[in-house]
Amino acid sequence: MPPLSLMTDGISFSEKKIVLKEGVSQAEGVEAIQEVAIGYGALIETLLDFVIIGFTIFLVIKLMNRFRRKAENPKDTRETTPKDIELLSKLTELMEEQNKLLKKENRD
Secondary structure (H helix, E strand, C coil), X not given: CHHHHHHCCCCCCCCCCEEEECCECCECCECCECCEEECCHHHHHHHHHHHHHHHHXXXXXXXXXXXXXXXXXXXXXXXXXXXXXXXXXXHHHHHHHHXXXXXXXXXX
16 A cells, blocks of 8 residues: 555554563574464554455445436435436336225225
8 A cells, every 4th residue: 555655654564463471593403483473563564455445336336326316316406316317216106096096096
């Protein structure tokens, strides 16, 4: 995430860890003992990346839905409504009128 590293002056969480046992390097015929540590930095970095990417996707989808709602609104004259949405809205209005007429006939 280059923009994030520019904002934080290159701070990297991936190398953060809790050392449980220090490592010993090889000296005088003794075998080297590896360091025992819990690496929590990679988890923090991954979670931070996930939150940033998730928030970005959320904003993009929200923006797309706003434009879709404007395009699907048949009464909004500022945006041109696609023909299929316009025909479906007219069909819905005709069906509502027909239902009102049928209910009126059944009452009489």
